[in-house]
Every structure is written in structure tokens, then in C-alpha cells.
Amino acid sequence: MNTKLRIAEAIEQNQAEFIEISSFIAANPELGHAEFLASERLIQCLQNHGFTIQSPVLELPTAFIGTYDTGKPGPIVAFLCEYDALPQLGHACGHHLICMMSIGAAVGLKAVMNEIGGIIRVYGTPAEETAGAKVPMTRAGLFDDCDIAMMVHPFYQYEQSGTSLAMDAIKVEYFGEAAHAAASPYKGINALDAVIQLFNGVNAMRQQVRSDARIHGVITNGGQAPNIIPDYAAAEFYVRSADRPYTDELKRRFQAIAEGAALQTGCTVKVHEDPCAYDELRTNEVLSQLFNNNLIQSGIQPDEIKIGKDHGSLDLGNVSTRVPTIHPYIPITNEAYDLHTIPFRDAAQQPYAYEQMIFASKMMAYTAYDAVSDTEQLARIKATFTIK
Numbered sequence: 001m002n003t004k005l006r007i008a009e010a011i012e013q014n015q016a017e018f019i020e021i022s023s024f025i026a027a028n029p030e031l032g033h034a035e036f037l038a039s040e041r042l043i044q045c046l047q048n049h050g051f052t053i054q055s056p057v058l059e060l061p062t063a064f065i066g067t068y069d070t071g072k073p074g075p076i077v078a079f080l081c082e083y084d085a086l087p088q089l090g091h092a093c094g095h096h097l098i099c100m101m102s103i104g105a106a107v108g109l110k111a112v113m114n115e116i117g118g119i120i121r122v123y124g125t126p127a128e129e130t131a132g133a134k135v136p137m138t139r140a141g142l143f144d145d146c147d148i149a150m151m152v153h154p155f156y157q158y159e160q161s162g163t164s165l166a167m168d169a170i171k172v173e174y175f176g177e178a179a180h181a182a183a184s185p186y187k188g189i190n191a192l193d194a195v196i197q198l199f200n201g202v203n204a205m206r207q208q209v210r211s212d213a214r215i216h217g218v219i220t221n222g223g224q225a226p227n228i229i230p231d232y233a234a235a236e237f238y239v240r241s242a243d244r245p246y247t248d249e250l251k252r253r254f255q256a257i258a259e260g261a262a263l264q265t266g267c268t269v270k271v272h273e274d275p276c277a278y279d280e281l282r283t284n285e286v287l288s289q290l291f292n293n294n295l296i297q298s299g300i301q302p303d304e305i306k307i308g309k310d311h312g313s314l315d316l317g318n319v320s321t322r323v324p325t326i327h328p329y330i331p332i333t334n335e336a337y338d339l340h341t342i343p344f345r346d347a348a349q350q351p352y353a354y355e356q357m358i359f360a361s362k363m364m365a366y367t368a369y370d371a372v373s374d375t376e377q378l379a380r381i382k383a384t385f386t387i388k
Contacts, residue, residue, distance in 0.1 A: 003112050007365045010111035011104050018100045019354045021045055025096040026349050029085030032127025035062045038083040039124060042099055046122060049107050058140055063133050064124035068110050074118025075372040078149035079106050082128045092345035094154035097357045101152050104361025109368050116373050131276040132315025138322055146323045148287055148371050152360040154348055155329035156336050158300060161288045162308020164281035164317050165240040166247040169274035172198060172258045174267040178231035188229030192222050194265040195233040201257035212242040213250055240313055244279050279317040284324035286381045287371060291328050294366040324385045332356045
């Protein structure tokens with residue numbers, strides 16, 4: 001039997017199980033680093049299919065690594081799972097599909113991996129929407145020995161793997177002096193004024209930044225009552241751009257504005273950087289083309305595969321600085337619903353979405369097979385990759 005037919009057969013034989021688990025996760029949404037039900041079901045599925053499990057990982061309670069080792073020397077393939085939900089919206093980003101796409105791909109590839117040798121790893125990576133676990137996992141070197149890494153994201157059209165923005169999350173706190181706003185305002189030091197000056201300074205900077213820069217924030221504490229000069233105020237910002245070096249420069253300029261606002265108002269300031277900074281996605285174009293080729297060979301027309309575009313920031317970007325990586329999109333609805341919306345959430349739980357989940361599993365497994373079964377192909381993938 002043709003190798004890819006054997007991969008497809010292994011996935012199709014288990015598709016009822018994969019759909020059931022995905023539906024369960026969709027019906028029981030859990031926020032980042034609290035995905036206990038999802039993690040348990042995913043781990044049990046991998047164990048049932050012959051994968052050994054390491055969990056927790058790096059003291060992250062819902063992270064895991066599932067490993068199938070052929071016992072023979074060979075390449076290491078990484079499939080990545082996401083399974084956290086959004087507050088109030090549930091699985092409006094389709095992570096209940098993403099995790100089972102990757103597990104399905106791993107089970108499919110396992111059916112032929114013994115002929116190649118090497119290892120299949122499934123990484124359970126919590127909290128992509130907030131403090132993405134891929135960041136500390138990358139920092140700890142957990143992907144460094146992998147030859148390729150991939151995941152697929154649900155969307156409303158086919159898009160080849162593209163880019164994402166590097167991102168830093170920054171919290172700024174200002175400390176002033178409370179006073180009665182009518183009787184003795186001159187005795188106060190207004191922390192809210194400092195926050196307002198921070199926003200004004202950022203807005204003044206916008207004309208002198210690159211077009212790919214994104215700086216946006218919210219006031220999280222603006223005081224207690226209109227008749228009290230606020231002695232404490234705070235804001236949270238995301239600072240983004242198309243690459244890490246420029247994002248670092250923007251962050252430096254942002255901090256200078258934050259300190260300047262403190263000087264203007266007489267406040268003291270504390271600037272907190274989230275250690276979970278996201279790097280930009282660096283798509284491996286050779287691996288991406290293999291995925292596109294499998295879509296086309298499966299009947300997708302080339303003009304249906306759109307050029308990948310920036311969809312914000314991904315912690316997969318950090319992985320892509322250490323190992324050749326792709327992150328393509330497949331449609332799970334025929335309607336142009338945006339991610340992180342109720343219509344997309346509802347569409348992602350319809351029969352067509354689950355059909356496409358199984359299809360994506362096949363495309364990932366086929367692509368991984370094409371990449372690692374041909375030593376020359378794998379060499380081309382690695383030749384186009386440079387560790388950051």
C-alpha cells in the first residue's frame with residue numbers, strides 16, 4: 001500500500017475518537033495554565049496510541065510531551081498542541097481543533113515512522129492566548145534537537161505559513177499622593193495624569209515608528225473617585241513589530257516615555273516587563289512548500305492557497321527561532337468570520353470543522369513524511385534555516 005494511504009488509513013481509523021475528544025474540549029473551555037480536563041484527555045489519547053508521556057513540563061501543570069521512539073537513529077518531528085480557551089468566548093480561536101490536528105498527525109506518521117527511524121514528539125503547550133508556554137519551553141531548549149516543527153491553525157481560507165509580530169507585554173504603575181480634589185488639590189500628586197501623559201507620549205511617537213509597529217494599551221486603574229487625586233494608577237501595553245530587534249528598540253523608547261511621564265507629574269514609576277515575550281514567526285519556506293504541495297495533490301487549487309499574512313503574535317514564533325517551523329491555516333467555515341468571535345467559535349464546532357480537522361492531520365503527517373523520509377529534502381530545509 002502507498003505510504004500516504006497508510007498514513008491516511010491510520011488517521012481515519014481513529015477519527016471518531018479524535019472528533020469526540022475535540023468536541024469534549026470545545027464543550028469544556030479552560031483558560032491558559034488551567035486546561036486540566038483538556039490536558040488529561042490529550043495525554044490519555046497519546047498513551048492509548050503508544051506514546052510515552054512526560055508531564056508536567058517545567059513545572060507547568062498542564063504542559064506535556066508525548067514521545068514515540070522507533071528505537072532507530074533518525075530525525076525528530078515535533079507536532080504542537082494548543083488547547084486553552086478565551087475568557088467569555090470559549091474556543092473562539094479553534095484550539096480544540098489545533099490539538100487534535102497535531103495528535104492525529106502524530107498517530108498517522110507513527111504508522112510509517114519505523115521505516116524511517118527517529119522520534120515523533122507531541123508538545124502540549126498551554127496558554128497560547130496569554131503567557132504562552134512555548135516561550136519557557138523554547139528557552140529551556142526543549143525544541144533544540146528537533147528537525148522540524150509544525151502546527152495548523154483553523155481559519156476561513158487556506159493560507160500558507162506566513163509571519164507574526166514579535167511582542168512584549170508591559171505593565172506601568174505610577175505612585176503619587178492622594179488629596180481632596182476640590183479642597184486641597186495642590187497637596188496631591190496625580191498618578192492618573194502620569195498615565196494620561198504616557199498615552200500622549202506614545203501617541204506622539206507613532207509618527208516616527210515603522211509601519212509594522214503596533215503599540216496599544218488600556219488603563220487598568222485610574223483612581224477611586226472623582227473627588228480624590230489618584231495616588232495610584234496603572235496601564236498595560238503590548239508593544240509589537242515584525243522583528244525582535246526593532247521590538248526591543250520600541251520597548252526602550254516606550255520605557256523612556258513612561259519615565260518622562262513620571263518626571264512631568266512628580267510621580268514615581270515602576271515598569272514591569274512580562275518575561276513571556278513572543279518572537280516573530282520565521283516560516284521555513286521549503287517546509288511550507290511541502291505542505292502547499294500536499295494540499296494541491298489532495299485537490300486544493302493553487303489559487304485557493306492565499307499568501308500568509310500577519311495574524312498578531314504567536315508564541316510559536318519563539319519555536320521558529322530554534323527549529324524549522326511552519327504554521328499554515330486551513331478553512332473550517334465558508335464564511336469570513338474573524339478569529340476570537342462568537343460566530344467563529346460556533347462554526348468551529350460544526351461537522352465541516354471536524355472534517356477539516358481530520359484533513360489537516362493528514363496534510364501535516366504527509367508533509368512531515370515528505371520532509372524526513374528524504375535526506376536531501378531535509379538537508380534543504382535545514383540549509384534555509386539559521387538559529388537566531
